[in-house]
Amino acid sequence: MKRLFMTLLVLAAAALSLPAQELWCPTPTNRLVNDYSGMLSTDEAASLEQRLVAFDDSTSNQILVIITPSLHGCEIMELGTRIGTTWGVGQKELRNGLVILIKSKTDDEPYGDVALVPGYGLEGALPDAFCKHIIDDKMIEPLSNGDYYKALTQALSIIEPVCRGEYSYSDYKRKENREVLYALLGFIAITVLVTILLSKLAKKHGGGSGNGGTPFLGGSSRGGYWGGGLGGSSGGFSSGGGGGFGGFGGGSFGGGGAHGRF
Incomplete structure (x- = not known):
């Protein structure tokens, strides 16, 4: 028992004497x-x-x-x-x-x-x-x-x-909400117009039940809002040699932000 205790003590001392493993970080470059x-x-x-x-x-x-x-x-x-x-x-x-x-x-x-x-x-x-x-x-x-x-x-x-x-995050949310509202109103308007047209066609041809169900246009209206971003362009710069970056200025970070998986 005493020998086991001494062995554990030696192992613990050896572990404490090892240098702490450095956390990985890519070597800084002069590129963005x-x-x-x-x-x-x-x-x-x-x-x-x-x-x-x-x-x-x-x-x-x-x-x-x-x-x-x-x-x-x-x-x-x-x-x-x-x-x-x-x-x-x-x-x-x-x-x-x-x-x-x-x-x-x-x-x-x-x-x-x-x-x-x-x-x-x-x-x-x-x-x-x-x-x-x-x-x-x-x-x-x-x-x-x-x-x-x-x-x-x-x-x-x-x-x-x-x-x-x-603009701010609040501005962005308001803009997006307006886009959703406009899309919803457009969807409703199209649905009403299609319903009226089908009703008139049914009456013109004198048959069918007028209340056979309103054809509801399926699919979500949400899709490409802000699809092009807010005026940013991926083609605004030539592909010729980069450079010109003057170096980083010494900023600091506190752990804010977000992440996702794909």
Whole structure:
């Protein structure tokens, strides 16, 4: 018993003497678009890089895109926060950085993950619920279909104007609610018109039961609201060599944002 106790004591001491395992984080680069999975073509990566550099130049907001084949055992939100802080995305005073982290599908892991992780200074413009909405409404479907470029440009078409202060999450929700209302009213109007036309045709041909049931047009009216985003364009930059990014400014992150799986 004494020997067993001594053995356990030695093992415990050895374990405590080992250096703590470092948490994984990709090595910082001087690029805003970092595709370690090869999911973007050269032209797509260059176009996104130039778009984000121009956005940084005009607003000082920095958006970092990382696509990786593995999270190395980390939770995606935890890793996104660590990347944002380690790389210093955003300006130090404003803390206005955003990390878009995507884990691509692989043969070993036939599912992907995506996270939007804003720095402290952008959490007001991009609250958790808004980040989740952008992921679910703009990113999951194209990512599931392997179109990472479309997912990113659709997300940016909302993120960029919001970060510029052109409108807020509340404005976005009001706009979307109006779109839903207009679609519903249009659906009702079409249903009424079809019903009237069918009723007139039935009377004209003098037969059939006039109350044989109103043909209800099936299918959901919800589908492509805000389908084109809010004026963002994926083709606004040439595919010529990227560059021009002046480096990260030392922003900090607190763990806000949202994630989804595809």
